[in-house]
Amino acid sequence: MKKLIFPLLLCAITLQLTSCKKETKKEEQKEAKVEKKQAPFSLKNADNKVNWTAYKTTEKIPVKGQFKKVNITAGGEGNSAKEALNNAEFSIPVSSIFTSDSGRDFKIKKFFFGIMDKTELLSGKLVLENDSIGYSDITMNNVTKKLPFTYTLDGKKFSLNATMKVSNWEARKALDSLNTICKDLHKGADGVSKTWDEVAINIVSVFK
Incomplete structure (x- = not known):
């Protein structure tokens, strides 16, 4: 048993x-x-484009470029596009800069961002204040400043426009460094070499 x-x-x-x-x-x-x-709207899965326009010579000739990579580091999801965008945090590797000119890309990385303090990444947070304006707390050159912007939200397409004054991030030294290395290229008909302090920012995100 x-x-x-x-x-x-x-x-x-x-x-x-x-x-x-x-x-x-x-x-x-x-x-x-x-x-x-996943939430219905996700910035990580959206088609995100970060475009910028800088200016050279006294005639203010535009120089266009973009950052090919943007990482969503916090938030970025919601039941609506606005909910996904509001309070989303991001970082942009400066190594992903692209202007269709490899020589220019190298100079911007080395003689502009390379002069700044702890600027392998540009980071920020989006805050939508109402249906047309907002701001982003941008960190660059180890300085965090508020960048106001206007925006439109048409269905699944978000478009942001802002003007960034580089000197507000204490980056005058970096700007002078870039102008020195590009002295002849930034010289206009008047013989003056100039790199403007302002950069136009355009970000477009299309949710899938």
Whole structure:
């Protein structure tokens, strides 16, 4: 009898342990499914373009470029586009700068951003104040300043426009450095070499 009881107990324990493992696995699968579920609007999945326009010579000739990469570091999800955008935090690697001129890209990285303090990344947070204006707390050159912007939101398309005054981020030294290395290229018909302090910013995000 004792010989019969022991195998039965062993089977019962084994069945119990197997059952527990199955339950644990089901719970883990449920949690995984919950984690994978995304909000209807996600900036991480949107088509994000960060465009900028700088200016050279006294005639204020535009020099256009963009950053090819933007990372959403916090927030960026919601049940509406506005909810996803508001309070979203981001970072932009300066190494992703692109102007269709590799020589110019190199100079901007080395003689402009490279002169700044701790500026491998530009970082910020979007705050929408109402249906047309907002601001972003931009960190550049180890300085954080508020950058006001206007914006439009048409269905799934968000478009932001701002003018950034570089000297507000204590980056006059970096601007002078870039103007020195580009002295002849930034010289206009009047013979004066000039790199403007302002940069126009345009960000477009199209939600999928």
